[in-house]
Structures are given as C-alpha cells and as structure tokens.
Amino acid sequence: MNVGKPVQRVDAFDKATGRAQYTADLCPPDALVAKILHSTIANGKVTGFELEAALAVPGVVKILTCFDVPDRQFPTAGHPWSTDKKHQDIADRKLLNTRVRFYGDDIAAVIAVDELSADRALRLIKVTYDEQKPVFTPQDAMQPGATVLHPEKPDNVIVRSSYEIGNFDEAIRESGLIKVSGDYHTGQVQHCHIENALSYACIRDRKIVVVSSTQIPHIVRRVCTQALGCSFADIRIIKPYIGGGFGNKQDALTEPLNAWLTTQVGGRCVRLFYTREETFVCTRTRHAMDFHIESYLRPDGTLIARSVRAWSNQGAYASHAHALVANAINAFRMMYPVGAIKGEAYTVYTNLPTAGAMRAYGIPQIGFALESHMDDIAAQTGLDRIKLRKQNMMRLGYVDPVTTITCHSTGLEECIDKGRAFIGWDDKRNLYASQTGPVRRGLGMAIFCYKTGVYPISLETSACRMVLNQDGTIQLQMGATEIGQGADTVFSQMCADAVGVPFDSVRATSTQDTDITPYDTGAYASRQSYVSGMAVRKTGLALKAKILEYAAGMLDLPPDSLNLVDGWIVSSSGESLIALREVAMGACYSLKNSVHISAEETHHCTDNTYSFGVCFAEIEVDIPLCQIRVLNIVNVHDSGKIINPVTAEGQVHGGMSMGLGYGLLERLVFDPVTGRTLNNNLLDYKLMTAMDTPDLNALFVETDDPTGPFGNKALGEPPVIPVAPAIRNAMLDATGVAVDSIPLNPEHLFTEFRRAGLIAGGEN
Amino acid sequence: MDKRRISLVLNHRPTELWVDPRASLSEVLRGEASLTSVKHGCNVGECGACTVLINGETFNACIYLAIWADGKEVLTVEGLSDEEGNISDIQQAFIDEGAIQCGFCTPGFIISSLPVLERDEVPSRDEIRRQIAGNFCRCTGYEKIVTAIQKTARARHGG
Incomplete structure (x- = not known):
C-alpha cells in the first residue's frame, strides 16, 4: 500500500532545482506586454480618455478602453456552472468597465512591445470621470438613498438568505435560560500567494490559447467563452505549475481580458502579468463579515436556542458572492446542533476591492465569531470552556436539516483530548489562574467542523484518465490541479494502490490543458482528494479490470481468478503468474490481439462528510507593549485517513501560519474618503515572516470515513480556521479582555487595553 | 537604450552578458541567462523570491541593477548542482x-x-x-x- 505512506513529493526535485516551470517562465520573450489602467476613483463613470500622448510613446502597439470592449457582462466565480438560471453566478462585469465601482477598477489597457513603454504610456493617459460618493460598509450601502453599484441590485443587497429550524421564539420561553449575545467582526485580508496573478495568450491552431496561473482551468475556459461570446472550441487553457492560489485563483482573473487582448492584435502573444500591488487590489480578497450571535442555554451548559445574523462585504463585483456567508451561517448551525436555531445573512455590494474565495470559504470568519462567542459564554457563566463545547458539539450520525450532510465519522472528541494533553492545559491553567503583572500568560482553544467539497449546494464531478505504457508503467491524467498542496503526489499514491502497481510506476501529468485533460472543476473546497480521489480509484479499478481481462486471455484463465498486486498478475492463491510488464508489452505489440489499454471514468459525487479539528494556543501578552507572543501552538485534525503524513503536516503548518496572520497581523487598510487601498504591498501589509512564526505543531486523529475513497476527508483548507479564535480566547484568558475583532495587532490592543483600564493613555 | 557589456562569474563560469543599463539583475538572469529559478513576486525587494548570492552575500536581484554585477560572482540555484547534475x-x-x-x-x-x-x-x-x-x-x-x-x-x- 502506498496510501498512508510519507512518499516523496513527485514534484519536489524539479522545484528544488528551479526547473519547475511557472507561467512567467514559459512566456515567449517576444510577447507583447499589456498593462491595465486602473481607476483613481472608487465610484462613478468614465466619461472620456485623452490617449494622444500615450499613443505617441514609441513601442505602444494599441490602447483599448472601456468604450471598446464587447457590451457583454460575465461572471468570474470558480463555481461549476449551474444549468438552473436561479443558481447561476452573477454576470456583473465587463472586460473593462465604464461604470467604475472601486478604486482600482480596470478601465483601459495598453499593449506595447515592452514593459517600460507600456508603463510610460499608462502614465500619460488622462481620464475624466463623473464621480459619485462611495460606500464602504454593508450597513451604509443598505441605507436608502445610497449609491447603487449595479442597477440589477437597487438596494446593493446581492442576496439575503435565512433559515429557521424548530421554533426559536417558543424555545427561548423556557424558564431559567441564560442569554448571551455578542457582536463580532472580521476584516478584509488577501491571499498573498508568492506568484502574482498572471497569464499570457495568443492565437494558435484557430484557438485562443491562454497559459495561466489558475486553480480551475476548465472553469476559466467556460468563463472566457462567456466573456468573449465564443465557443468552447475557441478556447484552450493551459495551467502549468502555480505559485500558490489559496482561493484567489479559483476565479477568472487576468484570463478573460488577456484572451480578448490577443484577438485585438491579430493573435500575437500578449502577456498580462499583474504586479504585487495589482494582485492585492484588483484580484480578490477575503470577505470582511459582521456577526450578531445570540445563545440561550440552561445553567448546566446545554444550548437550547441559537441565532446568527451576518453581513458580508462583497466589494465591487459579485465573484463568489453570497456562497461564502451562506457557508458561514450553515457551519454555525452544524457545529453546535440544537432544536431551535435560525440564521440570516446579507451579501452587499460596496466600493471596495472585490472579495472572493479564500482558504476555508467563509468559515474562518464564522469560526472567529462563534468560537469567541463560546468563550464569552463560558466567561459570563463560569462554565468550563472545553466541557461547554464537548457537551454541545456535533456528534456521529448528525444529519444537517438543511443540507442533509451527514456526520459519517468524527474524531473531534479525541482531537480535543490530544490537544489538551499536548499543550498541558490542566497544569498551566492553574499556574496562570491569578496573574496581575504587566506580562501575563493565557491558554485558548477553538474547534471547527468543515464540509468536504460543495455537494449538495453545487455539482461535484471529476474525471480521470489512465494510460498503460508498453512496460506496465502508467500515465495518470487529472483535471484536478496541483497548486502546491501535493495533489499530484497523493493522486499517484491512490493510483498505484487502485491499480496494483508500485508507486514509481505511476507518472502524473502535472500540467492541465483543456484540449487534453479530463474534466474536473479544480482545486477548491478541500474537494480533490475526496471527489477527484474517487475518480482515481474508479479509473484505477477499471484499468485493472482491463489489464486482468487481457492477462486472462494470455494465460487462458478466467479473469475473475486473477488479481494485480505490485506489478504482478497473481492467482487467487497469491501465486505470481506473469509480470504486468509482459502483459503490457503483449497488449501493445501482439500480432494477434493488439489492444491499447486505457481507462477513463467520471465520478459524480453525491455525498459529503465533515472533517474536524481544534487549535490550542498558549500565549504571553505584554500589556504595556500591546504585544502577543505565541509560546506554544498545536492543531489537531480529524481529516479521516491521512494519505501522506508529510504533505498533510505541510498543509496544517501553512494553514496555521495563515491563521496566525489572520489573528495577529493582517488587514487591508483603505483610505476612508477615497477607498484607495493604503497597504497593497508586502512591506505595509503585515504577512507572517519566519521570525513572527513560532514552532508549529500538527497532530492527527485518524478516522476511517466510509464515504471517502480511501477513508479520507477535507484537509487543505481547515487548518486556517481555529487559530485566530484560539489566540483571541487565550488573550481573554490572560487579561480578561474579550476582543470582538481581529487582527490583535498592537494598534488594536492599545485601544482595547485602554478601554479595559489595563493601561493609561490619552483621550479615547 | 544601448546595451552594455558586463563580465561576471555566473554559477562558477566566467560569463559575458550584454545588458540594458536600466535592467535589474533578476530580469537579466531570467532573460538573457535563462536562469528561471530566480522568481519575481514583488519586484521591489519585499518577498525574497529572487534572492541570489553575490560575492557570498544574499541580495534581492530585483532591486540590484544588472550592471552592478560586473566583476562579481553570482550564484543561483542552478549553480548548486555539480557538472553531472548531482544536487547539493x-x-x-x-x-x-x-x-x-x-x-x-x-x-x-x-x-x-x-x-x-x-x-x-x-x-x-x-x-x-x-x-x-x-x-x-x-x-x-x-x-x-x-x-x-x-x-x-x-x-x-x-x-
């Protein structure tokens, strides 16, 4: 068996030697350079351009503006397309936009022979606008009389959704219930993959070929057809290695415009490489969300009724829109099931950079709010924080009343126990019980549940192809994408086990090319090892059946008496009969019966399952300096069977680091008047450096999920979820200060500590 | 703009390159020298993806002019493998x-x-x-x- 083993990443050697090729490495050196002119107002209309001076710059080939693009709106979200009109993604942007909706909107493009000429021309373009007052918060955007960003949504509310299970008003009439309520806020952050958003495009073989750093090549192809109004046959997307995505590249970013730009210069190759500054502002961000939570519980800690209201700040364009906050209020319901529960959520357009998918899709937001709230309940009632959670959390067999997603396996209780022991919770809690000095220590924890893939909200489908080489080795082709998480490696492990060959016999094609690659929606929702993994398993079994059928003919034995184990055809008694190598050679070159053995299967997934986990953190708070130091931190995950322990640990470490940044450092800052992003660079936007990061501990509790292809369930995104609330709860433990928003950076803590009277200071 | 000739020891080999005096070292390494292990993540010295060794010290090649490398020793990851391709x-x-x-x-x-x-x-x-x-x-x-x-x-x- 290869599944479960720490096999070496299949792409590690190429990446360690610098040979792995990413989009920019493949771009022809003579490609024309496209640069985008971005609006310098957040809300209004472009009324005109002065292009003469820019066009006179030597090297400028063409300038295209928002008045030149096709009058066609298209959606960008990396969702599987819904054939049901009501569930289709919102088509609310053009390739370049006359109606400007955020500071940085795409309004014109310069195509030049090199970057310097393109940059020089950009600076010489003069724009006139008809400006309107922008709105930056959902609350302001929902006010009557507020500016209308998109005429299709006159109140700026993209979607309002709600649910109520049981009778909330009746449930809260029970006598003796304690009510705890709170308001929580999470800010807007960015993915900060180290490779920016970029692509290049040209016309070859009567197709527009776009090479792009994307998580979702097949979806990007569909979006390009919608944006350009062309056939699928006209578009070919190639996805080489990508330098991180984290959900940002689960959206059509530079590709549709890039595809159109090449058509405007006779199919010449045009590159559209975003700068870091553009990647921050003009791609996607994590939604800022506001939550109001109410809980009613009995004095023994039993939750009886719960409610949440949520407002999600979408920014200028719909992208993934309401799907994220809907996911958030669903997870609110799932984590602590009670008889009476209700949720309500709004997704609202504002004049800020567009929000979209980002690792764990709305759950880090509700995770911060909900798990902060659970500690607020404990603090206000004197209940034990861990006991309160264990008493109320989701159990095996839970069936969500709205989505019907069922808890098929759970190791959450064991995760909590393991993390508690690791951090030394019980001893340290006593030690830190009565601190009074300026530097105090505290312990915090937070749990989460997370779905695996998007069924039944959306389609889950994946295809895989395997081709048997003449010597018994196998070519593995996936539509599912390697984005750094190790997908090619775990698919290779799965393939080897499903077919019955050694790991080294499997070679995965890492590059996706929509002309060749089987269909898969791509890397998101922690879906690939679960959904696409099942496609690997099905295809592997189909390939194996074909191999055994051919071998049976060679051996003159019934196929069902044979098996394929580690590259050998074996009898039912386990005797090695013939090497796969010989069967493969015979199948290809036989003068009597030449068969080219390959298999391709689709897995249409109609199930889902929950993964779980916990973060425990021990921190030291320097109150006068308003600084938090993380002394010890551990994530414990139940992601079912672990396919590869080394790559799994890597996912957890990366998620923890992103969670620490979310909780402690990161936020996008906007000018309150103009809406301009003030810190769209890696100096002013505080990303975690190695020196900010403590030792990260990743532990697992392995369950065997009956619905996973190899007992596995979601792992890629979840590690980011519980970290920020665990830190926040540790600070509550250390200082008694219950902070309701992140990040807990010194600037924020100064305000909080002063308000709490822990430090003196000027006027509030 | 007229190109200038620079001489440097690039990945252990004496090398001459004709470079645009405005070009960064990372552009030249990726372009003229085809050393694409040197990555661009920010172009302003913030991310470190273009780090190279110059005379034994680390530099962000994106904010180091190529002409400054004249007479120096520059090492990229491509230079870490030996002649037979064995990695370090x-x-x-x-x-x-x-x-x-x-x-x-x-x-x-x-x-x-x-x-x-x-x-x-x-x-x-x-x-x-x-x-x-x-x-x-x-x-x-x-x-x-x-x-x-x-x-x-x-x-x-x-x-």
Whole structure:
C-alpha cells in the first residue's frame, strides 16, 4: 500500500532545482506586454480618455478602453456552472468597465512591445470621470438613498438568505435560560500567494490559447467563452505549475481580458502579468463579515436556542458572492446542533476591492465569531470552556436539516483530548489562574467542523484518465490541479494502490490543458482528494479490470481468478503468474490481439462528510507593549485517513501560519474618503515572516470515513480556521479582555487595553 | 537604450552578458541567462523570491541593477548542482523534509540559507529564522524549511 505512506513529493526535485516551470517562465520573450489602467476613483463613470500622448510613446502597439470592449457582462466565480438560471453566478462585469465601482477598477489597457513603454504610456493617459460618493460598509450601502453599484441590485443587497429550524421564539420561553449575545467582526485580508496573478495568450491552431496561473482551468475556459461570446472550441487553457492560489485563483482573473487582448492584435502573444500591488487590489480578497450571535442555554451548559445574523462585504463585483456567508451561517448551525436555531445573512455590494474565495470559504470568519462567542459564554457563566463545547458539539450520525450532510465519522472528541494533553492545559491553567503583572500568560482553544467539497449546494464531478505504457508503467491524467498542496503526489499514491502497481510506476501529468485533460472543476473546497480521489480509484479499478481481462486471455484463465498486486498478475492463491510488464508489452505489440489499454471514468459525487479539528494556543501578552507572543501552538485534525503524513503536516503548518496572520497581523487598510487601498504591498501589509512564526505543531486523529475513497476527508483548507479564535480566547484568558475583532495587532490592543483600564493613555 | 557589456562569474563560469543599463539583475538572469529559478513576486525587494548570492552575500536581484554585477560572482540555484547534475545537500534536505509546497519561493529560500550553513556551528532555529526572514512563504509556515536548513547544518558538522 502506498496510501498512508510519507512518499516523496513527485514534484519536489524539479522545484528544488528551479526547473519547475511557472507561467512567467514559459512566456515567449517576444510577447507583447499589456498593462491595465486602473481607476483613481472608487465610484462613478468614465466619461472620456485623452490617449494622444500615450499613443505617441514609441513601442505602444494599441490602447483599448472601456468604450471598446464587447457590451457583454460575465461572471468570474470558480463555481461549476449551474444549468438552473436561479443558481447561476452573477454576470456583473465587463472586460473593462465604464461604470467604475472601486478604486482600482480596470478601465483601459495598453499593449506595447515592452514593459517600460507600456508603463510610460499608462502614465500619460488622462481620464475624466463623473464621480459619485462611495460606500464602504454593508450597513451604509443598505441605507436608502445610497449609491447603487449595479442597477440589477437597487438596494446593493446581492442576496439575503435565512433559515429557521424548530421554533426559536417558543424555545427561548423556557424558564431559567441564560442569554448571551455578542457582536463580532472580521476584516478584509488577501491571499498573498508568492506568484502574482498572471497569464499570457495568443492565437494558435484557430484557438485562443491562454497559459495561466489558475486553480480551475476548465472553469476559466467556460468563463472566457462567456466573456468573449465564443465557443468552447475557441478556447484552450493551459495551467502549468502555480505559485500558490489559496482561493484567489479559483476565479477568472487576468484570463478573460488577456484572451480578448490577443484577438485585438491579430493573435500575437500578449502577456498580462499583474504586479504585487495589482494582485492585492484588483484580484480578490477575503470577505470582511459582521456577526450578531445570540445563545440561550440552561445553567448546566446545554444550548437550547441559537441565532446568527451576518453581513458580508462583497466589494465591487459579485465573484463568489453570497456562497461564502451562506457557508458561514450553515457551519454555525452544524457545529453546535440544537432544536431551535435560525440564521440570516446579507451579501452587499460596496466600493471596495472585490472579495472572493479564500482558504476555508467563509468559515474562518464564522469560526472567529462563534468560537469567541463560546468563550464569552463560558466567561459570563463560569462554565468550563472545553466541557461547554464537548457537551454541545456535533456528534456521529448528525444529519444537517438543511443540507442533509451527514456526520459519517468524527474524531473531534479525541482531537480535543490530544490537544489538551499536548499543550498541558490542566497544569498551566492553574499556574496562570491569578496573574496581575504587566506580562501575563493565557491558554485558548477553538474547534471547527468543515464540509468536504460543495455537494449538495453545487455539482461535484471529476474525471480521470489512465494510460498503460508498453512496460506496465502508467500515465495518470487529472483535471484536478496541483497548486502546491501535493495533489499530484497523493493522486499517484491512490493510483498505484487502485491499480496494483508500485508507486514509481505511476507518472502524473502535472500540467492541465483543456484540449487534453479530463474534466474536473479544480482545486477548491478541500474537494480533490475526496471527489477527484474517487475518480482515481474508479479509473484505477477499471484499468485493472482491463489489464486482468487481457492477462486472462494470455494465460487462458478466467479473469475473475486473477488479481494485480505490485506489478504482478497473481492467482487467487497469491501465486505470481506473469509480470504486468509482459502483459503490457503483449497488449501493445501482439500480432494477434493488439489492444491499447486505457481507462477513463467520471465520478459524480453525491455525498459529503465533515472533517474536524481544534487549535490550542498558549500565549504571553505584554500589556504595556500591546504585544502577543505565541509560546506554544498545536492543531489537531480529524481529516479521516491521512494519505501522506508529510504533505498533510505541510498543509496544517501553512494553514496555521495563515491563521496566525489572520489573528495577529493582517488587514487591508483603505483610505476612508477615497477607498484607495493604503497597504497593497508586502512591506505595509503585515504577512507572517519566519521570525513572527513560532514552532508549529500538527497532530492527527485518524478516522476511517466510509464515504471517502480511501477513508479520507477535507484537509487543505481547515487548518486556517481555529487559530485566530484560539489566540483571541487565550488573550481573554490572560487579561480578561474579550476582543470582538481581529487582527490583535498592537494598534488594536492599545485601544482595547485602554478601554479595559489595563493601561493609561490619552483621550479615547 | 544601448546595451552594455558586463563580465561576471555566473554559477562558477566566467560569463559575458550584454545588458540594458536600466535592467535589474533578476530580469537579466531570467532573460538573457535563462536562469528561471530566480522568481519575481514583488519586484521591489519585499518577498525574497529572487534572492541570489553575490560575492557570498544574499541580495534581492530585483532591486540590484544588472550592471552592478560586473566583476562579481553570482550564484543561483542552478549553480548548486555539480557538472553531472548531482544536487547539493541543502536541496536534498528541502526534498526530504517536505519543505517544498508550491515551490515558487523555494529557490530563494535555498539561496538565503547558504550563508548560515557556512558558519562554524549548527545554528539554532531562531538564528535560521533570522537568516530567512527576508523571504516570504505562504504555504509552509516555514516549519519544515527551518528543519531542512538545521538538518543540513547538523550533517555538515558531522551529524
């Protein structure tokens, strides 16, 4: 068996030697350079351009503006397309936009022979606008009389959704219930993959070929057809290695415009490489969300009724829109099931950079709010924080009343126990019980549940192809994408086990090319090892059946008496009969019966399952300096069977680091008047450096999920979820200060500590 | 603009390049020299993906003019393998420890780790963190990168 083993990443050697090729490495050196002119107002209309001076710059080939693009709106979200009109993604942007909706909107493009000429021309373009007052918060955007960003949504509310299970008003009439309520806020952050958003495009073989750093090549192809109004046959997307995505590249970013730009210069190759500054502002961000939570519980800690209201700040364009906050209020319901529960959520357009998918899709937001709230309940009632959670959390067999997603396996209780022991919770809690000095220590924890893939909200489908080489080795082709998480490696492990060959016999094609690659929606929702993994398993079994059928003919034995184990055809008694190598050679070159053995299967997934986990953190708070130091931190995950322990640990470490940044450092800052992003660079936007990061501990509790292809369930995104609330709860433990928003950076803590009277200071 | 000739030792080989005097070293390494391990993540010296060794010191090649490299020794990850293509111990450690995910920042980290590996003693994890603090990684949380560097240092000092 290869599944479960720490096999070496299949792409590690190429990446360690610098040979792995990413989009920019493949771009022809003579490609024309496209640069985008971005609006310098957040809300209004472009009324005109002065292009003469820019066009006179030597090297400028063409300038295209928002008045030149096709009058066609298209959606960008990396969702599987819904054939049901009501569930289709919102088509609310053009390739370049006359109606400007955020500071940085795409309004014109310069195509030049090199970057310097393109940059020089950009600076010489003069724009006139008809400006309107922008709105930056959902609350302001929902006010009557507020500016209308998109005429299709006159109140700026993209979607309002709600649910109520049981009778909330009746449930809260029970006598003796304690009510705890709170308001929580999470800010807007960015993915900060180290490779920016970029692509290049040209016309070859009567197709527009776009090479792009994307998580979702097949979806990007569909979006390009919608944006350009062309056939699928006209578009070919190639996805080489990508330098991180984290959900940002689960959206059509530079590709549709890039595809159109090449058509405007006779199919010449045009590159559209975003700068870091553009990647921050003009791609996607994590939604800022506001939550109001109410809980009613009995004095023994039993939750009886719960409610949440949520407002999600979408920014200028719909992208993934309401799907994220809907996911958030669903997870609110799932984590602590009670008889009476209700949720309500709004997704609202504002004049800020567009929000979209980002690792764990709305759950880090509700995770911060909900798990902060659970500690607020404990603090206000004197209940034990861990006991309160264990008493109320989701159990095996839970069936969500709205989505019907069922808890098929759970190791959450064991995760909590393991993390508690690791951090030394019980001893340290006593030690830190009565601190009074300026530097105090505290312990915090937070749990989460997370779905695996998007069924039944959306389609889950994946295809895989395997081709048997003449010597018994196998070519593995996936539509599912390697984005750094190790997908090619775990698919290779799965393939080897499903077919019955050694790991080294499997070679995965890492590059996706929509002309060749089987269909898969791509890397998101922690879906690939679960959904696409099942496609690997099905295809592997189909390939194996074909191999055994051919071998049976060679051996003159019934196929069902044979098996394929580690590259050998074996009898039912386990005797090695013939090497796969010989069967493969015979199948290809036989003068009597030449068969080219390959298999391709689709897995249409109609199930889902929950993964779980916990973060425990021990921190030291320097109150006068308003600084938090993380002394010890551990994530414990139940992601079912672990396919590869080394790559799994890597996912957890990366998620923890992103969670620490979310909780402690990161936020996008906007000018309150103009809406301009003030810190769209890696100096002013505080990303975690190695020196900010403590030792990260990743532990697992392995369950065997009956619905996973190899007992596995979601792992890629979840590690980011519980970290920020665990830190926040540790600070509550250390200082008694219950902070309701992140990040807990010194600037924020100064305000909080002063308000709490822990430090003196000027006027509030 | 007229190109100028520079002479440098690039990955152990005396090399002459004709470069635009306005071009950064990273542009020239990626372009004229075809050394695409040198990555662009910010172009302003913030992310470290373009880190190269110049006369034994780490520099962000994106904010170092190519003409300044005249007469100097420049090393990229391509120069870490020997003539027969055998990779170095630090590259092998990154592979063995699982320190690589998307791989985009990897060459920069490997170059940034070289000076600390030249020291007379095995560096602590905090010393390693300081040495690589100019390189961003969004995938790994640095955990396995620090481990890979420390293990290489240990092996060089006899385990």
